[in-house]
Structures are given as structure tokens and as C-alpha cells.
Amino acid sequence: MEAKKTMEQIPGISILNFPNYDEFPAIDPLRLTLGFYDLGLSGYEADDFLFKDQRVISELTGSHSITFPFTPGTCNEHVNRLVLGVKNLSSSSFLRWRKKQGMKHADLKPLNDISMLLNPREAFFAKKKRVSIKDTVGKICGELICPYPPGIPIMIPGELVSEGALNILLQAKALGATLSGASDSGLTSMVICDV
Template sequence: MELEMEGLKPAAVYVTSPTYHGICSNLSEISRMCHSQGIPLIVDEAHGAHLGFHSQFPCSALQQGADLVVQSTHKVLCSLQQSSMLHMSGNLVDRGRICRCLQTIQSTSPSYLLLASLDAARSHLSENPEGILEKALKIAVEAKDMIEKLPGVSVLGFQSFPKFPAIDPLRLTIGFEQLGLSGHDAYEILYKDHEIVGELVGTRCITFAFNLGSSREHVQRLVSGLKHIVSSPAFIQGDKRRKKHVDSAPFADIRTSLIPRDAFFKSKRKMSIENCIGEVCGELICPYPPGIPAMIPGETITERALNYLLDVRSKGAIIVGASDPQLSSIVVCNS
């Protein structure tokens, strides 16, 4: 509405669906609203290349009317790492312009190994998509049924997101707050003692992904590892160990003093973290996971953002982008 008052129109609407945890947006309604105004819908469907290929999966972004869809084929459909696809539909997006843009940014020496793996994944899935994905679906459902019965852990489901239309059944997110454990604490036990590798480790939970290579042996090992955690005397009295809750990012009080480009070229200095509140951040600080920047160049540093960064670092997150990963200091822009 604000753009209309200024005589402007959005170039496109960009949505991430599903999220890393498998939460899906109502893309049908979003695309309907966009198309009624002649605006294309772009969907980052990196974690949903398999959607729409099984009757019990949510519909894909293309099936719901998206105009441009980016998928990471390797995440579930098992092409080689870094291989992905760009899909187009409808007439709102100029195909010629997309091709010219791709020619501008793509290498003239593409990896034919990656391209071949994409074609192999496509060919494999086209033979019998429902049957191929059935095994992974059954294993995922069995795993959730068993884990939901374990005391002290929680499984992300519709009760947490009642307004969202669907959740990817091949994603399993397990919370450990009742045990007083962070996701990093739990993951260290699962990885070191049971050789279990998670898809995404967070401050409160771990997300696991099922794909075409998942087996019941993997599920049995995961359940066994979780049973070991919940039965450990050190965690049974978890309420006494629970750490103080710190607000999660993103924050509602973000204020930028410079656009990122101007901040990039600005002269800078290092400042101790105790004294940098109110200064203009000069570097991109991104805790992983989740891999989403908590502060970007040009943003005014707040106490709330610093507390969040220090909290996730104390729980095992890796700080990417910062010149000092331990966060004893931060690079700020000179005034």
C-alpha cells in the first residue's frame, strides 16, 4: 500500500518455502494475490525439491502457481552436492531476460559431473516417484512415532504452527529444552557417542532430514542415542540446569545507519564488545547454524543483538564473518 501511494509497484514477491525445518507457506494464496496485481512470485524451495512427487507430501511451489522456483536437488533427491535447478512457469517473467542474467553470472566451464548427477536424479525419480519416496516417508513416520514417546524431548509438529498449511514429513526437528540441553549439547553426545549426523543444529533443537538413502538402521541408531540422553541422570533433572532464555533473531528494533555498500567502503576499526553498543557494525556477523546474519555492515549495534550472539556462541554455534569468531571484539565503522 505504501508503494502504491508513491506510485510504485513491487518488482516481485520472494518467499522461502519450505523452511529449513520443513514449514510450508500457503503459496497458492500468495501466488493468487501476486498475480491479481501482475506481480511474479519467486520461491526459494531449496529444501523442497521432492515436494509434489508423493500424495502425502505438500504441493510444490510450481503446483501452487509460483513463477520462478529455485531448488537444491541434492538435499533430498540425492544429486551431487551443490547441484540445483531453476524452474520457470507462467508469462509474468521474461524468459529471455532470465537467460541473459544467467549467462552473465554463470561459468563458461560448468561442471558436467554435477549436470550429469542432476539428470540422473531426474531420470531416477521419473520412473516411479511415489514408490521411490514411499520408503523414506515410512521411515520418517516411524521415527517420529517412536521419538514422540520419549520423555524429555519434543517433536516439531502442527501444534507449533497451526496457521501453516503443511509440514514436510521428511523433516524431523527434536527439541531438548525440557532436559536443559541446547541443541549443540545434545548433538555433541549424538555425534561422538553414536555417530549420528544432524542436518541443522540450533540453540534449542536439532533438525534431521530423511532422503532416498535413509534406512531403518539410521532410525534405530537415532532412537538409541536419544534414549541414552533422556535416561542419563545428568539430564533427568534438566529443569535445574536450564539456562536463561535469550531472545532469538531476527529483532524488531533493527536500525541501519548506512547502506551495506557505504559501510563496506567506510574506514573501520576494531572495538571491544563491551564498548560497541550504539556503534555502526562494519562486518557481517552470522552464527551458524542457522546461517542467518544477526548483524550486517551499516547496522547499529544493539545490546539485544550482542546478547543473542554471545548466547548462541556459548551454546556451540560457530560465528562466521566476524574478524574475531570469539566475539571479544567487533569491527565498527568510523564516524
């Protein structure tokens, strides 16, 4: 609770908080989720900064936030390093320069255009070919592509490659996510079903 109160005062940092825990019993009070939306940073960028600055390791990184666990082994020194790292992140001259330049964070929205043309088994056994990433929209995905973190698949075999899904993958890659399952980790190409 002390860490949350301290970090609520840091400019540009938002905290996932529920004032009445009784109404949200599924929320773990020993997890702290920090948002970096107002700083124009992705969670991946903030996670890299905190590790380099204070050797703080997160539990879960997302496009706009990071989650940290407070365990029985967490001591004041760990909390102080986290708070100092977040303060340094907020006040760094790099961020001021970045905001002046008008650079924006990724604006990831939920997908609402998911269409399965083959079931995953049919896609697994279908003939496949590799195509340039710019030629994949409207084709049937032949591989499972899962940005990590957070580790949730964006494309699965048999799914129609939509512009929205492709944009999410490209943004996740640009923000520093690892693309688990992708045959081309650089995402310059994708395996599609040749049907």
C-alpha cells in the same frame, strides 16, 4: 512416522508436528525436527551429544532444536541409532545433574530493535576500527556476523549494534555456534565503522 511416534514418548523431547499435513503442504514429511527445550539443552549441545553417542549427523542445528532428513538411503539401522541416541540423551545422568543445578538454556527472542544507520555499501567503504565487544552497543557494525548453524546473519555492516543482537551473538557463541564472517571468532572484539 514410526520414528516420530517412538520419539514422542521420550521424556523431555518435543517434535515439530502438524496433525493435518493438508493444511501445511510446505512442511516436508521427510524431515524430523526435535526440540530439547524441556531438557534445558541447546540444539548445539544435543547435536554434539548425538554425534558422540551414536555418530548421528543432523541436517540443521538451532538454538533449541535439530532437524534430521529421512532420505531414500535412510535405513532402519540409521533410525534405530537416532532413536537410541535421543533416549540416551534424555536419560543421561548429566542432564539430571544439570537440571538439579538449575542451569538454564538460552532464551533467544526475535529482534525488534533493528536500525540501519548506513547502507551496507557505505559501511563497507567506511573507515573502521576494532573495539572491545563490551563497547560495541550503540556503534555501527562494520562486519557481517552470522552464527552457524543456522547460518542467518545477526549483524550486518551499517546496522546499529543493539544490546539484543549482541546478546544473541554471545549466547550463540556460548552454545557452540561458529561465528561466520566475524573477524574475531572468539567475539571478544568487533569491527565497527569509525564515522
